[in-house]
Amino acid sequence: xxxxxxxxxxxxxxxxxxxxxxxxxxxxxxxxxxxxxxxxxxxxxxxxxxxxxxxxxxxxxxxxxxxxxxxxxxxxxxxxxxxxxxxxxxxxxxxxxxxxxxxxxxxxxxxxxxxxxxxxxxxxxxxxxxxxxxxxxxxxxxxxxxxxxxxxxxxxxxxxxxxxxxxxxxxxxxxxxxxxxxxxxxxxxxxxxxxxxxxxxxxxxxxxxxxxxxxxxxxxxxxxxxxxxxxxxxxxxxxxxxxxxxxxxxxxxxxxxxxxxxxxxxxxxxxxxxxxxxxxxxxxxxxxxxxxxxxxxxxxxxxxxxxxxxxxxxxxxxxxxxxxxxxxxxx
Amino acid sequence: xxxxxxxxxxxxxxxxxxxxxxxxxxxxxxxxxxxxxxxxxxxxxxxxxxxxxxxxxxxxxxxxxxxxxxxxxxxxxxxxxxxxxxxxxxxxxxxxxxxxxxxxxxxxxxxxxxxxxxxxxxxxxxxxxxxxxxxxxxxxxxxxxxxxxxxxxxxxxxxxxxxxxxxxxxxxxxxxxxxxxxxxxxxxxxxxxxxxxxxxxxxxxxxxxxxxxxxxxxxxxxxxxxxxxxxxxxxxxxxxxxxxxxxxxxxxxxxxxxxxxxxxxxxxxxxxxxxxxxxxxxxxxxxxxxxxxxxxxxxxxxxxxxxxxxxxxxxxxxxxxxxxxxxxxxxx
Ligand SMILES: Nc1ncnc2c1ncn2[C@@H]1O[C@H](COP(=O)(O)OP(=O)(O)OP(=O)(O)O)[C@@H](O)[C@H]1O
Ligand SMILES: Nc1ncnc2c1ncn2[C@@H]1O[C@H](COP(=O)(O)OP(=O)(O)OP(=O)(O)O)[C@@H](O)[C@H]1O
Ligand SMILES: [Mg+2]
Ligand SMILES: [Mg+2]
Numbered sequence: 231x232x233x234x235x236x237x238x239x240x241x242x243x244x245x246x247x248x249x250x251x252x253x254x255x256x257x258x259x260x261x262x263x264x265x266x267x268x269x270x271x272x273x274x275x276x277x278x279x280x281x282x283x284x285x286x287x288x289x290x291x292x293x294x295x296x297x298x299x300x301x302x303x304x305x306x307x308x309x310x311x312x313x314x315x316x317x318x319x320x321x322x323x324x325x326x327x328x329x330x331x332x333x334x335x336x337x338x339x340x341x342x343x344x345x346x347x348x349x350x351x352x353x354x355x356x357x358x359x360x361x362x363x364x365x366x367x368x369x370x371x372x373x374x375x376x377x378x379x380x381x382x383x384x385x386x387x388x389x390x391x392x393x394x395x396x397x398x399x400x401x402x403x404x405x406x407x408x409x410x411x412x413x414x415x416x417x418x419x420x421x422x423x424x425x426x427x428x429x430x431x432x433x434x435x436x437x438x439x440x441x442x443x444x445x446x447x448x449x450x451x452x453x454x455x456x457x458x459x460x461x462x463x464x465x466x467x468x469x470x471x472x473x474x475x476x477x478x479x480x481x482x483x484x485x486x487x488x489x490x491x492x493x494x495x496x497x498x499x500x501x502x503x504x505x506x507x508x509x510x511x512x513x514x515x516x517x518x519x520x521x522x523x524x525x526x527x528x529x530x531x532x533x534x535x536x537x538x539x540x541x542x543x544x545x546x547x548x549x550x551x552x553x554x555x556x557x558x559x560x561x
Numbered sequence: 562x563x564x565x566x567x568x569x570x571x572x573x574x575x576x577x578x579x580x581x582x583x584x585x586x587x588x589x590x591x592x593x594x595x596x597x598x599x600x601x602x603x604x605x606x607x608x609x610x611x612x613x614x615x616x617x618x619x620x621x622x623x624x625x626x627x628x629x630x631x632x633x634x635x636x637x638x639x640x641x642x643x644x645x646x647x648x649x650x651x652x653x654x655x656x657x658x659x660x661x662x663x664x665x666x667x668x669x670x671x672x673x674x675x676x677x678x679x680x681x682x683x684x685x686x687x688x689x690x691x692x693x694x695x696x697x698x699x700x701x702x703x704x705x706x707x708x709x710x711x712x713x714x715x716x717x718x719x720x721x722x723x724x725x726x727x728x729x730x731x732x733x734x735x736x737x738x739x740x741x742x743x744x745x746x747x748x749x750x751x752x753x754x755x756x757x758x759x760x761x762x763x764x765x766x767x768x769x770x771x772x773x774x775x776x777x778x779x780x781x782x783x784x785x786x787x788x789x790x791x792x793x794x795x796x797x798x799x800x801x802x803x804x805x806x807x808x809x810x811x812x813x814x815x816x817x818x819x820x821x822x823x824x825x826x827x828x829x830x831x832x833x834x835x836x837x838x839x840x841x842x843x844x845x846x847x848x849x850x851x852x853x854x855x856x857x858x859x860x861x862x863x864x865x866x867x868x869x870x871x872x873x874x875x876x877x878x879x880x881x882x883x884x885x886x887x888x889x890x891x892x893x
Contacts (some may be wrong), residue, residue: 270814273748274719373837395843417614418775419832422819422854426829444748447778447821451829470825488753490782492822497801498760501753 234261235438236285236406239299243280246292253511254280256462262455264405265436267429269449269470271405271485272459278442279328281459282408285440286325287315302406321351324399326409328442334383340394341379348401366397369427371420374401379516387415396424403435410442424468425452446489452476455542458482461508461519478538478545478552481520518546525554569602569638570769571626571656571737573846576600576635578621582842593623593842596632597793603737608763609803610784612777612816614838618793619773623741625809626771628652645829650684654726657730659723661742666726666806667714673700673725674710690763701726703758720751727758734766741773756783777820781805786874792841792849803873811854848879860886 237259243255255277262268266518270278285307300307305318319325324347327333336344344366345359354362360379367375370393383391384434392415399407409428413421429452432439443449443478449456449470458466458481466479487502497500506523509515518524530548538552539545545552569779578596583589595618603609611619624630625637626645637644639655655846657680657692660666667676672703677699678692684713687695697707703796713724740759744752761785762768774780787804789812797810815834835853839845845852851861858879865879866885879885 255706273750371835371837387616401834418777418819419815419834421616422821422829422832423834425821426831430827446749446819446823450823450825451821451827453825474823474825485749486823488749489823490756492778492781492805492820499782500757500760503754503757504750505754512881 232263235264235303236262236268236440237299237301238285240299240373241281241284241296241300242296243284243289243527244294244296246294247512250513253515254462255284256400256511256515258457258459258462258464260455260457260464262406262438262440264358264438265432266454267432267441267452268455268457269441269443269453270456270457270459271443271449272444273444273508275378276459277462278459281326281408281412282440282442284325285408286319286471287312303328309425320347321402322404323406324384324397325401325408326395326412328410328414334391336383339380339382340386344379344394345402346454347398351402355458357390362401366400368556369438370397371423372397389420392416393420393424393485398426400431404437406440407432408440408442411444412428413448415445428452443470446485462511463546465520465547468539468545472543476543476554478543478548478554479520480524480526480553482545483552483554483557484523518548526556568604570605570640571603571881572636572638572641573599573622573625573637576622576625576632576637578625578630579633591842594793594844595841597627598635599793599795601788601798602784602797603769603771605736605769606763606767607785608772608783608879609786610700610780611771611773611790612775612780612787612876613790615775616838616841617693617790619790622739623658623739623773624792625769626737626739627658653680653682654733654763655735656737656739657733657735659726659730659738659740659743661745667722669714669790671713672710673712673714673717676714676725677710677728677732679730684733686733695732696728699732701814702731702762702830703728704754718751719747720754722748723751723755724758727755727762729761729764731766733767737769738773742775743772745775745806759783777816778822789816792839792844794849794877796850797874798876799871799874803871807873809871809876811856811880811883836864848877856880858887 238256239259240253242257245254246254283289289295296310332349341363342366344363348354348359348362363379364375367378372390372393373376396412413424416424425448442450453470456470457464457470460481466473466482473482477486484504504523507549509519509522517532518535521527526549528548535546535548537544537546538550576596576599577594580593580595582588582593614621621630625632628649674696677696681687681692681695696710700707705721705724744755755796772783781801784801786800788795789810791812797813808817815832818830819832833855846860847863851857863877866879866882868875868877869881879887882888
């Protein structure tokens with residue numbers, strides 16, 4: 231097996247806040263190979279966006295990042311300086327942000343912004359760059375693509391802006407795309423079309439992708455690997471087949487019971503819930519952060535939580551089987 | 562059919578809403594038909610799911626039902642009476658909204674007690690002591706402890722805030738609740754609590770809902786009837802089984818195909834649908850859906866389909882019209 235394209239060990243993010251330190255991301259590990267898609271799924275505030283910003287070197291100045299390893303194809307992302315990071319971000323790694331307006335510059339046309347990175351990093355002519363921009367805009371379903379190039383971001387609807395962002399991310403044929411909720415603001419039909427496009431292009435260009443979402447349906451359909459995040463930790467990781475087929479962590483199983491499954495869940499029946507709220511991560515966090523909401527919590531859950539599992543399917547729980555046996559097997 | 566009409570608590574008859582919009586800075590104002598000749602009836606105790614792409618007119622329809630927008634033409638009837646003939650306050654007692662965003666729809670400077678009791682005060686129902694009792698009661702029903710009365714929205718989670726919005730909508734004991742994307746901004750673990758709550762309240766108080774959502778799995782779970790909207794028109798309507806088990810309109814079929822169930826290994830479906838949503842100011846000729854329809858024929862380009870009854874509801878598509886050249890050719 232080749233070396234992974236991206237390898238992360240013990241990534242930790244601390245944010246100084248009024249009442250102390252917010253331990254937003256608490257020691258996460260993962261590997262990503264070329265052409266692979268990793269989906270990070272978890273509730274709002276679990277640290278998904280911070281994780282992606284940390285990889286790109288885009289955290290705010292007050293935020294502290296540390297890691298034992300953050301390696302992108304031989305480049306150490308922990309020690310890489312701003313110039314090196316900028317070069318990576320423009321070319322080999324690209325990002326699609328949750329909120330497109332934060333990353334589109336209102337002062338420049340769509341055409342300027344689409345072609346900029348290509349002109350800078352790939353030494354192609356203006357004409358070729360524009361042709362590529364039009365091609366990609368059409369691929370993401372924007373009509374009259376040619377005429378869009380002279381428009382400004384504020385002249386586009388939210389859905390169109392999001393698609394421009396996606397086209398922009400693909401301009402340089404990156405080796406890694408980090409996409410933070412790229413389709414959440416889009417309609418279901420467009421969402422399916424865009425995901426299919428990202429998936430197909432990923433295969434075609436052997437591009438790796440980190441896709442951040444809270445939509446379990448999206449995860450199941452596009453992920454090779456899944457990482458379930460809760461309160462700053464990866465509580466379960468594995469292949470999509472493993473995590474959806476045999477979810478080990480009580481939180482993962484809880485999430486899957488919350489959503490109605492067409493054709494499976496009886497219409498109008500009571501859905502599963504996860505009562506309670508995510509605990510504060512300010513100050514020391516001991517043991518399993520999910521214990522306050524877990525139906526299988528024990529006194530031991532306050533102590534160090536063992537890592538369990540086999541192969542790539544790993545989870546953290548005091549119960550050797552993640553308490554699967556304690557729950558009724560659904561029919 | 563006529564039986565159903567009689568039981569309708571809320572009915573739209575040929576409702577059209579046209580806005581005048583300017584294109585560009587100096588452009589002339591042109592008409593945009595956000596809701597196009599819509600007839601719908603909401604039988605008592607039912608949940609009518611309303612689905613369709615962004616911009617197809619769902620929220621405009623909701624605003625018309627709430628009396629927040631006046632239709633350009635057509636009638637809106639509540640219990641058989643025209644909405645215009647009823648005064649706004651008495652209408653607000655019977656129809657209440659729950660909107661998408663629990664963050665912006667609650668005034669951050671008001672306490673939860675103030676927010677939830679506002680309708681009582683506006684309608685002059687009871688005294689201070691009654692308000693206190695009523696607020697406690699409704700908070701209990703939506704699953705919030707009474708102590709939140711003195712807190713502010715910023716101190717609550719998204720799910721708690723949406724419960725406050727629901728409590729505010731229910732305190733006047735409305736008959737009809739218009740839910741416009743009530744769970745879209747929430748995590749699935751919170752969404753399921755709110756969906757369970759809406760279901761419980763319906764059974765307990767016989768509420769009638771219009772439920773707007775992008776999430777078809779959620780609509781399938783909660784709705785008893787479903788209407789599919791495309792570019793201002795209802796293109797298909799059926800009971801929930803008729804729609805999800807036997808969708809007719811090609812657009813409905815594409816919508817259902819796009820639903821990503823959490824089943825690994827199935828990949829991302831091919832919707833067989835063009836991506837370009839038409840410009841509502843300049844809608845396509847004939848059937849508005851024809852430029853994206855995989856079943857499109859020449860006839861669809863020229864002639865708008867009529868509304869056809871089906872065993873479970875109705876559909877607007879030439880494929881199901883025995884008089885259209887397409888179906889005639891097939892039969893021949
Ligand atoms: N600059 C910051 N200063 C203080 N706290 C922050 C900052 N950025 C993020 N946080 C906090 O860190 C936690 C994780 O945030 P993050 O944005 O990574 O969540 P997320 O998983 O992406 O959530 P969502 O699904 O809502 O996008 C949250 O509690 C958030 O409030
Ligand atoms: N006040 C207004 N003035 C002009 N046009 C409007 C106005 N309100 C809505 N529209 C237009 O009417 C159409 C329908 O809008 P509406 O908000 O009802 O859509 P929707 O189905 O609720 O969409 P979404 O799913 O994005 O909420 C859109 O083309 C919109 O731009
Ligand atoms: Mg985020
Ligand atoms: Mg709307």
